Amino acid sequence: MAYKYGRDDGPVELEIGKICGRRWKIIDKLGEGGCGSVYKVQDIHTMAKAALKAESNFIAGGSVLKLEVQILKRLDGRRYVAQLLQAAKKTRYSYMVMTLFGQSLNTLLRRIHECSVSTQVRVGINILYGLKQLHEVGYVHRDIKPANLAVGRRGQETRVIHMLDFGLAREYVIRSEGTVKMRIPRTGTLFRGTTRYCSANAHKRSEQGRPDDLWSMLYVLAEMRGPLPWDRVRGKEEIGKVKEATSDMKLCRNSPKEILDIAIHLRSLNYYTRPDYLLIYNKLAAVMSKCHYRYSDPYDWEKTKYSSHRRHSRRGRRSSASTTSYSSVDSRNEESLTKEELKTAIFADETPPQSYIWDNDKELFTAADFEINEIGF
Template sequence: MAEELVALNPGTRLADTWTITRKLGAGMFGAVYLCRNDQALEAAMKTEPVDTKHPLLLMEANVLRSLDSIRDGDGKHFCRCLDLGSGATQDPATGQSKEFRFIVMSLVGRGIDDLVREAGGRFSPGTAIGVSIQLLNALRGMHDKGFLHRDIKPPNATIGRPESNELRLIYLIDFGMARKYQKEDGAHRRPREMTKFRGSAKYASISAHLRREYSRKDDIESWFYVLVELFVGVLPWAKAGDKEAIGQRKLRRLDEQQEVRQQAIMELLEGCPSEFGSMLKHIDELTFEERPDYESLVTVLRYILAHNRFQEHPYDWEVGRRFTDQRQVQSAGTQRPGGGQGGGVNQARSAGGVHPNK
């Protein structure tokens, strides 16, 4: 479908700058191409028809250009927008001209979804946590610039390119579903009463399933689901069925009956260090406008690495590690099938943020 929408042949030249080399793949609403400029700089070009019902590239360019101004370490997790323009192709069947938009971005490496699949469905503890810390830092940078991602999932995270010596750098990509949550004066936008579902059902937040307005909390909730999946290999609703069935499984965490709530938490955190419980508690208790405590979440993850002597580097894809064994986690109160919640689930969030078990 994407190739029928915008089909560019090798050698096609756009904006008198970019020459198409080959097709890399297809996104939701358009094709992605490898291109190069006159200085032999290779880049990725995304395309979409001008008349598409769901334009994504203008938002993506706006987000990337805003993120390019980040001067601290969080800015390294985003590729650069190199160009934004339009072009036209001729339909060979009808002879009619079809206009399209394009965005040119710096290249990134392989997707986390491909890498975790090669690793046997889950990463080693050190790699899972290391990747998640970098993703969280990327989200902090994006949120602090006033944007929500609204589609956090493994395919939207990649490593860097080996040619750039970036095998240990995680990129956050695909900002077509992003939304500005801050007004020009920095104030938080008021929530709409009802919104369309955004994101991917498997990783979407509870509020997304309820068609409520997205906030920073929802990006972080999706991030937490990614963390759990990378660590243990599966989410409890992975085979629940359609979007509505998945949403019902997640909603059990908010059930009126404490027993149902605790069971839902235990199922989600099975096989995880108990400290994951304190992180989930922090996320679930966030209000709509509240800033997540990114720094404390990172501190907890660093504590888990140190306490369990999990080795973050080298990452699994650097050495070709595969994991099929049952992992042993040393943290006191680790989630167990049929067992209690451990110290982390019931640990209250203090004014200082999220804390590991002492």
């Protein structure tokens, strides 16, 4: 694999057309940030596309790539999550190859003027499922936002919202001699996350746990129906104050009552408390049942067939101040994204998802997916 030498701690530059690991041909660069770069690659044997992340071995503060590889290994074989295809360490850099997804939720929501409750609750169930998978293997994400969620590229996967970019994740458990227990929360932690979507708890520099990921999910869902109360507020501290002062009723004012019920449940949790994933699922599923929504219904962005119209009345243009890893999206996919949003977006293929003929009797998720307590606490 050809490597362009430069600063040891800078982004890794790999030449287009070169083959990595005797299997993956680099066909395009999707983006870079900090010390890493993301490429679209193709399996020279099967022609399948994938994503390759490369990171310098000389970066300060530890390897983001190593953490992501570790998490993907834990998630191996689970439905609707990114799969690790290969990983290797070279003299000057390391790389991993993983699932290439379709366009980010951030991109898709920019293509519609308003978001329906149908799309909102189905996206919610998708995010909830992904978070439960991550939590059950002992990690919290700490950066849930539309740019870190993406649809699949083929078949049924185009109907699934996948969770990506584990660069800010943290293991909230300790594994020792065959036992697993929760870590004791630290005090005065560094800020981790994206200011717009992180929990109020994160603003206080408190240790983030499973409930904090779910608060981020709730903020994403609330924003799908209208601007967040802190939409025009600037500054990390000021946004934190508005979050603290915002009532659940105001946050969920444009959403079904069941979304408010989820917020009330989250209020009852602390760092150690296991969220009731089944309760949250049942709330979202109740909306689907009451309104006769189906998983086979088109999402709002599918109804527009990737039109050039942009959603501007509900969700303003803004930058999301965050502490991020280096995943990037092909900038050709994003319409008028700010520099900061481009830096924090996930990598994705530029090709719109293929159409998929859905079995109307098929359910993407059932209650059974949310009721099992795998980790034990």
